[in-house]
Amino acid sequence: MEQTLSAINVAPTRGGAAGLTSERLDEIQALLDERRAGFSLESPFYTDDDLFALDMRAIFGRHWIFAGSIAEVPEPGDYITIDLGPYSLIVLHDDDDGVTVLHNVCRHRGARVLTEESGSTGNLVCGYHSWTYSPSGELLHASAPGEIDFDKNCYSLKTAHGRVEAGLIFICLADEPPSDFDDTAEIFRPYIAPHELAGTKVAYQQNIVEEGNWKLVMENNRECYHCDGHPELACSLFPTWGLTDGLIPPHLEEVWERNKTAQTALEQRCRRYGLPYEVVEQLDTRVAGIRISREALDGDGESFSADGHRLSKKLLGDLRDFRLGRCSMHLQPNSWFHLQSDHVITFAAFPISAHQTLVRTTWLVADDAQEGVDYDLETLTHTWKQTNLQDKAFVELCQQGAASPFYEQGPYMKSEYQVEAFINWYIQRMREHVA
Template sequence: MNNLDTLSPAGDVEALIDRRAVGYSLEAEFYTSQEVFDLDLAAVFAKHWLFSATEAEIPDPGDYVTIDIGPYSVIIVRDDDEQVRAFRNVCRHRGSRLLENGCGSVGNLVCPYHQWTYRVDGTLVYAESQPPGFDRSALGLRPVHVRSVAGLIFVCLADETPPDFDEVAAVLEPYIAPFDLVHTKVAHQSDLIEEGNWKLVMENNRECQHCDGAHPELITAYFPLFGYSANDITPRMRPVFERYQTAQEHLTKACSRSNFPRDERRELDTRVTGFQVSHLPLDGSGSSFGPNGEPVCHKLMGNIPDARFGDLSIHMQPNSWFHLLSDHAVVFRVLPLAPGRSLVRTTWLVHEDAREGVDYNLENLTSVWNATNLQDRDLVAGAQKGVSDPGYIPGPYSMVEGDVEAFVNWYIQRLRAHFES
């Protein structure tokens, strides 16, 4: 079924969900239908913890960012006590949007319509021409659940949040904390519109089978071995695998010296807040995303003791992934805009004392992922055209696309849970 006009009542969507074949890509409607897109917003983005920003983006009291998630708009702000807070970006008077800019700094939050004024902790302090007995305390901004995990800010729009987030945060914090992301600064941030469904963006990220051919800049530092076991290595890949083993040995010793956790955790589709954390060595000099693994910043992050500290890679369902290295971090966030359009934001973080032009060069810092993002944009656009073609039927995943299957399986589970609730 490829005619979107034939997709209508919830029963049809539920049937689409029920007939999803394990180990195969999704049917076209999951990527092209407005009805499924609306369901994704309600069942996934309105109910789960979403990576939204970094604390480095709001370093001082009054600093804010806004995030638009479908019809929802959220303000993330640092209050006067330096706590991170989040609110609906909606005035409690007549519903006007409070902040239109994506980021900035304020003393108070002032509605542009009738100047209702709120402190950055959300309390209403001014409302003109109200009757006697008007209770300002009952009309503060509506809070949104917000959590910072070692400097990574997550929000949840639901009244009741997924119950397992504390467990996931407790797992992730020992991996992230040594990089001290709270004491970093934003060196660069870019937004890229991809002409593809948000799930295609995430699926593309969840495998690197395409990396060897599509990402020449990336694989000068990356070992393109994701999803492979020792038994899967082809003769062509044998030299790469041997370099990987040597680099892995160095990384293991570096982690041991600093008591850095070494266990890989892969719980992508076995819990509500699906995640994966892995720590992989880099090729060449093994330091960073520079050519042949060279450093791109001379000032190391946090308490990282060794420039050859590999790539701490974290995946979070449904919309984010992170790369933490000895000299910088790159964090990614995906938001759905339409059935066939998505917004990918990439943020590069360096030590707060790193100086541009002295400790790092912006072009060198960003060139690999700028190139990789553009390459992925084209791949996702091609995939969207393909799944929109009447000739498309779901195809089987390969042995090295296990994380794609895990993402899709998690997604289907969350849709089923939505209909059961």
């Protein structure tokens, strides 16, 4: 029987294509080489278990991945667990106000050490045989009757890289992480820092499992061609996002003019307060691809609500005006963000299998904001709860279509240029790894 990637060790630190038969490697290499620019990917990229395993190795095993925000682990000892395909990670707030990232695999017989999605801990105790580790991963206790020659120093939990940038937590499983993330952090830090995420708290977190490949989740996020399917979001997000003069359909011309007027007013306020707003777009021209800008919202221009009005009475950080639209950031490969003056929403896509993805959405408000006094939780979360469910349905329709024997690649529209950039970034990274 031909050995497949799903049946071999997919550790990110091993050789690029180790374990693949030459025939299977040739097949995957051909798919990558024959990628048709400007068109969706061929079906196996969305459905094939071997390609999913390679995704986990080449993308999620080598690059910086958004894991969460510091508001999710506000105190030393607080942790979250992250599952990425075959990998399970513990992200722990350490005593130096950074994060320690540990593989959630006991060094005795491989049991999960921490089984909850989040919590607080001192030492880490495996529930199987009580092997006990320090918060930095050293094995502290593994006593058993009759054991003599047992060197605990050889059995620490395995570690991964972690860093906190402007209150956002990133992890990397590679031995040597891509170095250009430093430059990407320099780009986004001035945009995000004024919101002071370290001074926020989690108001709500939503986990949705979408029956779709992680790339379809990201493709759906990277365009607004489908935004007519988001009636709640369209109340505050201009449906002309991604369009330019010359591409505006007649029924959106009035909206486009309103959008331009609102953007001009927003940029004047940003200059007044010294806030960056310019579009920086390097989605497929660097390894740590990014797009970031500050963009106007419709209505009152303050937040994602039915009339664009603020959803929390508390301003974030040192911001002095509610009318600052949204700071929008896209990072390759798995995250996007909306930062308003009154709250922040982070989104992360965590692959489960070739046809399942966990999408985690987290709403952050000022740490002194009181539910029921400064914000109503249902109103705060309504727009994006509904939008996420609508996106889930869209992604699942695409997954079903990709599995059809009659699926054929289709062209991206001009407004879907960010989808093309995401796919181009993905193909570049996969070619590098396979090579």
